[in-house]
Amino acid sequence: MVDPEQLLRRLHPLQMKGGLVLSLSVTFQYLGQWDVFGFVFVASVVRFTANGLLARFGVQRWGPSVTEWIRLGVNAGTLVAIGLWAGWSLLLWIYVPFILLWLHGLDRWGWVRAVLLMAVMDGAALWSGCDPYQPLAFSIIGVLGFLLSAKRAELLQQTLEEVIARREQLARAQDQLRVMHERALQQEKLSSLGMMAAGVAHEINNPMAFVTSNVSSLYKELQLQPVLAEPLKEYVDEVLPETLDGIKRVNAIVSDLRHFARGDPEIPAEYDLNAEAQTALRLAHRELSHCEVQVALGEVGTVVGRPRQIGQALLNLLVNAGQATPPGGTVRLSTRREGEEVRVEIRDTGTGMSPETRRRLFEPFFTTKPPGKGMGLGLAVAHGIVTAQGGHIEVESELGKGSCFTLRLPRVAFSASASLREERGQRGASA
Incomplete structure (x- = not known):
């Protein structure tokens, strides 16, 4: 106007x-x-x-x-x-x-x-x-001109509003296209990083096999020697056992990276939930190194589902907890069985979340982190994985008092049970 x-x-x-x-x-x-x-x-x-x-x-x-x-x-x-x-x-x-x-x-x-x-x-x-016809004629012309101008102005205003609305739609479409382009680039980066991680893990695995074999052989041979010099005794008692322990940790990390970076479709299978939790803890070690990590893994029994996906969900939640927790804080991971469900709880003493943040928590690409620090996909991916396997995530959080993410998973995921029934039916048909 x-x-x-x-x-x-x-x-x-x-x-x-x-x-x-x-x-x-x-x-x-x-x-x-x-x-x-x-x-x-x-x-x-x-x-x-x-x-x-x-x-x-x-x-x-x-x-x-x-x-x-x-x-x-x-x-x-x-x-x-x-x-x-x-x-x-x-x-x-x-x-x-x-x-x-x-x-x-x-x-x-x-x-x-x-x-x-x-x-x-x-x-x-x-x-x-x-003459009365003179004022009548020009008054009619004036009124018609006034009304035509009013109608034309109204139509022009509507046209202008439509043009503005279309420009706004075009601007929104351009923004969405730009966001989608950025997401595609980020996805490509993530895919490249996954392939690179798998390649690095594969390249490290071969030399580590030689190192493991050689150090183990040396340790066994030194143990068999009846008499050793004093410096060698120290190697047998402390140096080599600690070296082997470090080698085992490196091998475990390499194995976890290869397992995590695999891109092939995952078939439902029986797996140890606690083992997946420990793998996620090892992979999230860097994000948790500044805080105290408490682990309480209960007896949950065998779980049927997609273990690599569950491991990814746990890793995302642990990384998120570590990033939200200040130095000196605590992150606690616990598991236990509750009837036909297993419960995984990840609790932190971090900054917590406002009610508005909790409402949008699992929206894809929603993040409270500054630009370049996160894409807002971690929690959305975790939520999608858990719900796809018949479970759900509960969130408790308060500003300044930390957060608690609780995963409730069926011991046998719905999709997994359907796949198992299909596999058994195929076996019966083959017999």
Whole structure:
């Protein structure tokens, strides 16, 4: 919507030019009738000057609405005076549609001013004995022009709103396209990182096999020796056992990376939930190194499902807990069996979450981390994995008091039981 003051400022040059042309036309039609010419000339100069001064100073002093009421009084007064003194010529009546078109769209009082102008001029003309068809004809032209302008302005406004709406839709589509492009790049990066991790793990695995074999052989041979020098005893008692323990940790990490980076579809199978939890803990070690990690793994028995996916969900939740927990805080991982369900609880003493954050917690790409620190996929992926296997995630959190994510998984996932039944049916058909 255009501001009335700006509208007046933009239309003022056209209004002044049109008024000047009409004033000159009305004035010069009385050439030779010098008394009438002089009166019309003075009235036109007064009206033209008053309109210029109102446009220049009136809007700033009184505002557009009051200025237009004053302008209406000046124009109506001078036109009625000219009509009563010089007669109601056809050129004088052209002012009616001209002023009505000028009044349209200025403010909500425009139509009131238009009706008042026609009433004053038509009443004065009829009172002075003017041919009634003249005011009637030009009043009809003025009203039609006013209404057509109103309708055209309404249609233009609707068109403008549609254009703005389409531009906004286009802008939103461009934003979505940009976000999707960024997501595709991030997904490509993640895929490349997964393949790289699998390749690195594979390359490390071969030399580590030689290291493990050689160190184990050396340790066994030194143990078999009846007499050892004092420095070698220290190697047998401390150095080599600790070295083998470190080698086992490296091999475990390599095995976990190969297991985690595999991209082939996972077939439901029996697995040890506690072993997957320990694997996730090892992979999340870097994100948990600044806080105390408490582990309480209960007896949960055998679970049927997709172990690699569950391991990924646990890893995502542990990394999230580590990132939310300040140095010196605590992250606690516990498991236990509850009837036909297994319960995994990951509790931290971190920053916690607001109710608004909890409501959007599992939305893909929603994150409270600064740019470059996270994509907002970890919790969404974990939620999708757990629900796909017939489980659900419960979240308890309070700002400043930490969070607790509780996974409740069926001991036999629905999709897994369906796959097992299908496999058994195929075996029976083959038999």
